[in-house]
Amino acid sequence: MIIGKPFRTVEEIQRRVRELAEKISSDYAGREILAVGILKGSFMFFADIVRLIQVPMNIDFLVASSYIRTKTTGDVKIHADVREAIEGKHVVLIEDIVDTGLTMKYLKELLMKRNPASLKVCAFLDKRANRKVNLQVDYVGYVIPDHFVVGYGLDYENRYRNLPYIAIFKKDSAEGIQA
Numbered sequence: 694m695i696i697g698k699p700f701r702t703v704e705e706i707q708r709r710v711r712e713l714a715e716k717i718s719s720d721y722a723g724r725e726i727l728a729v730g731i732l733k734g735s736f737m738f739f740a741d742i743v744r745l746i747q748v749p750m751n752i753d754f755l756v757a758s759s760y761i762r763t764k765t766t767g768d769v770k771i772h773a774d775v776r777e778a779i780e781g782k783h784v785v786l787i788e789d790i791v792d793t794g795l796t797m798k799y800l801k802e803l804l805m806k807r808n809p810a811s812l813k814v815c816a817f818l819d820k821r822a823n824r825k826v827n828l829q830v831d832y833v834g835y836v837i838p839d840h841f842v843v844g845y846g847l848d849y850e851n852r853y854r855n856l857p858y859i860a861i862f863k864k865d866s867a868e869g870i871q872a
């Protein structure tokens with residue numbers, strides 16, 4: 694497998710994750726949070742950030758999908774719901790990337806119906822220019838232009854999630870992916 698050069702390196706990712714964790718730790722000082730990882734994409738970011746957040750927390754996951762190849766369908770499927778009660782909790786949704794915002798808007802509305810004490814969104818990547826809905830993303834690692842990216846949990850047809858860095862995916866490359 695030929696892998697393109699990093700668009701965000703391992704070192705950049707580590708530094709930015711640490712900064713986000715510090716911000717969340719200070720914003721939630723004295724409170725307990727429920728960190729909900731949106732799978733599959735957030736598994737690596739989730740594991741990295743929860744280790745660095747300094748407030749008490751409970752963790753849970755929600756498995757959702759809305760993507761077919763490189764286009765969002767807007768039709769979000771919940772494959773596995775959170776098991777923890779949401780009511781009265783300070784919930785932080787941890788997501789790999791927000792693109793059109795359709796997935797996150799749907800998930801936020803779904804969880805808001807369960808009366809959390811608060812609900813915030815932390816996304817490692819934000820393709821803000823593509824937004825189709827009005828959505829507040831409270832913590833953002835990097836705002837990126839409209840490239841399809843893989844690695845650090847992000848996939849193209851379920852591949853490349855295990856890359857430790859983020860690369861730009863170009864399907865027309867004969868050798869695989871290139872940066």
Ligand code: IMP
Pocket residue numbers: 734759760765767788789790791792793794795796797840841842843847848849
């Ligand atoms: P949205 O509903 O358009 O905001 O899409 C959000 C979901 O699409 C994310 O949770 C990702 O799983 C996926 N996605 C969006 N952009 C990319 C990308 O560049 N690479 C890989 N997955 C992406």
Ligand code: MG
Pocket residue numbers: 731732733734735788789790
């Ligand atoms: Mg995702």
